[in-house]
Amino acid sequence: MVAAAVAVWAAARLALPKPWAVRGIRPRLPAPERLALGAAIGAGLVWAAWVLRHPGLGTDPLTYHLPASIGWVQNGDAGAVRQVVYEFPVGNYPLVDETLVSWLLAAGRSFGPALLWAPAMAALTAVAGVTGLRRAGAGAASAALGVAAILFIPIWSALWIGPHTDLGALAWLACAATLAAAARERRALLVCALLAAGLAVGTKTTTAPLLLALALLVVRRPLPARGPLLAAAGAAAVLGGLWYVRNLVEHGSPLWPFLATPWGDPIPEILRGIDVSFLDRLGPSLDGRLDQYAQLLGGAPLLLLAAPLAALATRRRPVVIAAAVTVLAALVWSRAPFTGRAPDPVVDLSLTTVRYLVPALSAAVVTLCLAGGRLWTGVLAVSAAVSLYKAVDLGFPDVPAAATLAMGLVLGMAAARVPPRLLAVGGAAALAAALLYGGHGFAARHALNPRLPSSPMIAWLASQPGFAGSKDPVASAPQVFGALAGDRLQHDIGLIGRTEPCARVRARRGWIVIGTPPFSRLRAPFTAGNCLSSETPAYQDPLFRVYDRRQTATRSSTSSRPSSTSVKSDSSIAAARGSGVRRARSSSAS
Numbered sequence: 388m389v390a391a392a393v394a395v396w397a398a399a400r401l402a403l404p405k406p407w408a409v410r411g412i413r414p415r416l417p418a419p420e421r422l423a424l425g426a427a428i429g430a431g432l433v434w435a436a437w438v439l440r441h442p443g444l445g446t447d448p449l450t451y452h453l454p455a456s457i458g459w460v461q462n463g464d465a466g467a468v469r470q471v472v473y474e475f476p477v478g479n480y481p482l483v484d485e486t487l488v489s490w491l492l493a494a495g496r497s498f499g500p501a502l503l504w505a506p507a508m509a510a511l512t513a514v515a516g517v518t519g520l521r522r523a524g525a526g527a528a529s530a531a532l533g534v535a536a537i538l539f540i541p542i543w544s545a546l547w548i549g550p551h552t553d554l555g556a557l558a559w560l561a562c563a564a565t566l567a568a569a570a571r572e573r574r575a576l577l578v579c580a581l582l583a584a585g586l587a588v589g590t591k592t593t594t595a596p597l598l599l600a601l602a603l604l605v606v607r608r609p610l611p612a613r614g615p616l617l618a619a620a621g622a623a624a625v626l627g628g629l630w631y632v633r634n635l636v637e638h639g640s641p642l643w644p645f646l647a648t649p650w651g652d653p654i655p656e657i658l659r660g661i662d663v664s665f666l667d668r669l670g671p672s673l674d675g676r677l678d679q680y681a682q683l684l685g686g687a688p689l690l691l692l693a694a695p696l697a698a699l700a701t702r703r704r705p706v707v708i709a710a711a712v713t714v715l716a717a718l719v720w721s722r723a724p725f726t727g728r729a730p731d732p733v734v735d736l737s738l739t740t741v742r743y744l745v746p747a748l749s750a751a752v753v754t755l756c757l758a759g760g761r762l763w764t765g766v767l768a769v770s771a772a773v774s775l776y777k778a779v780d781l782g783f784p785d786v787p788a789a790a791t792l793a794m795g796l797v798l799g800m801a802a803a804r805v806p807p808r809l810l811a812v813g814g815a816a817a818l819a820a821a822l823l824y825g826g827h828g829f830a831a832r833h834a835l836n837p838r839l840p841s842s843p844m845i846a847w848l849a850s851q852p853g854f855a856g857s858k859d860p861v862a863s864a865p866q867v868f869g870a871l872a873g874d875r876l877q878h879d880i881g882l883i884g885r886t887e888p889c890a891r892v893r894a895r896r897g898w899i900v901i902g903t904p905p906f907s908r909l910r911a912p913f914t915a916g917n918c919l920s921s922e923t924p925a926y927q928d929p930l931f932r933v934y935d936r937r938q939t940a941t942r943s944s945t946s947s948r949p950s951s952t953s954v955k956s957d958s959s960i961a962a963a964r965g966s967g968v969r970r971a972r973s974s975s976a977s
Contacts, residue, residue, distance in 0.1 A: 421803050436821065439824060448550055451867075459485075475657070479643060516565075525759065529755070537748060540685050553745070584627065585626035593743045663725070686771065840930050858877045864900070864902065897936060902930060
């Protein structure tokens with residue numbers, strides 16, 4: 388893997404132009420710009436360090452993004468459909484991001500690289516976004532503010548914790564757009580643009596509409612059918628299309644489980660109750676929740692409103708095209724599944740799906756940057772400021788405090804005066820230390836997240852003397868928890884079969900985690916809990932039971948009880964789940 392990374396770096400070094408050869412990037416910046424860049428980098432690095440210190444994963448990374456990647460590392464079957472929760476066929480989602488994270492986990496055998504993946508994708512989005520906007524003719528201030536207006540959207544900034552796929556999808560989309568724009572002068576860059584596009588659509592389906600619009604703009608004249616371009620197109624088709632082709636063959640629809648065809652498998656039952664779009668239930672979706680949308684989106688709605696106005700005011704063709712793409716992308720989101728308020732509030736995911744608006748918001752940023760002028764730059768500044776204010780207001784465990792970010796700004800400005808070579812050496816040492824620290828005591832630090840009902844159970848299990856140093860497997864039902872793999876991924880984690888025979892369940896060794904999740908009437912029934920009902924759990928709370936089966940195949944009711952057992956009241960569990968806004972930040976559907 389290291390050899391492959393070195394080979395890719397060497398090829399890029401030889402084939403691609405110097406970074407400053409792209410218009411808008413200079414090797415030496417004036418002092419004010421250097422200080423501003425240092426402040427931004429400093430704040431970003433402090434934010435990433437905070438993520439390592441407080442890895443309070445949300446539901447998606449904890450229960451299926453990380454478990455899928457860890458399962459591939461432990462079983463050597465990267466890309467395979469892996470069941471990590473009974474109800475949701477998450478193994479049929481596009482899985483490029485999980486595959487890349489699995490390589491990081493395998494290389495480092497630690498959670499550290501995986502925790503830094505989302506901040507790295509945010510940084511790649513910033514670099515690609517600013518470069519692309521500058522190349523399109525935007526001023527330095529407009530480009531920087533435009534990228535900030537996206538990255539600071541509250542529900543988006545909360546995704547820095549854990550390997551969420553949204554950040555990776557946007558990063559690859561920004562790379563594809565920037566490289567496609569630069570390919571007007573250097574056609575060889577289309578090879579890289581195609582690969583980035585394949586990575587984007589293979590990470591998340593929400594990038595497809597903008598990639599289609601980008602393709603229509605780029606391919607306005609015939610492209611030369613050369614070997615590298617054809618090879619890149621083939622590689623992009625595999626990266627981005629493999630998952631959709633597999634779904635088409637196995638389930639009759641490339642977008643299954645979200646969309647079904649008359650001749651294919653139906654949408655899973657649990658998804659049918661929430662398969663409503665924003666336009667289908669416009670009134671109920673907005674009724675009484677405007678303040679929640681405002682908290683989650685910050686200043687982002689201002690971008691959507693300003694983009695068409697900028698097109699009307701300037702009447703320039705590029706601005707009009709970008710505004711049209713913005714409107715179309717927003718309409719696509721409004722008609723997408725799960726964006727509307729579900730009739731049953733228990734399974735409603737509509738607040739979490741506002742993050743799928745980011746491709747449309749990105750097109751709005753491009754529109755305003757192309758429009759130029761103080762007015763539209765001011766709109767970007769106001770949107771970024773409001774979003775940052777709302778994001779910081781989220782607080783722990785989603786976003787660091789304002790004082791922490793301010794410290795990063797100061798440190799970054801001070802570092803801007805340090806010689807670059809010394810900075811590079813110090814940065815490499817800090818990265819190595821961060822990667823080593825990131826995986827140490829990961830489960831216990833993650834369990835400090837007060838919003839997840841599983842946190843007390845994970846904290847108890849991580850505190851057991853025999854957990855950290857052993858390689859005992861951890862089997863779970865009805866879902867898997869990635870944090871229980873251990874600091875060095877030494878615990879094999881897996882899902883107990885939904886109808887697994889009791890003899891097989893009782894024959895399992897190691898730790899067994901049985902969930903009694905809220906709203907069980909909506910969950911698929913499973914047998915493992917009844918199989919172990921006669922045994923005394925080592926840990927129990929209203930939502931989880933943990934059985935210690937490391938020594939014997941069965942435990943009688945007289946087995947020793949734990950020294951401390953956490954039992955939480957129903958009211959405290961409800962408080963842990965929090966309000967609709969807090970649930971939207973800690974639980975999401977991809």
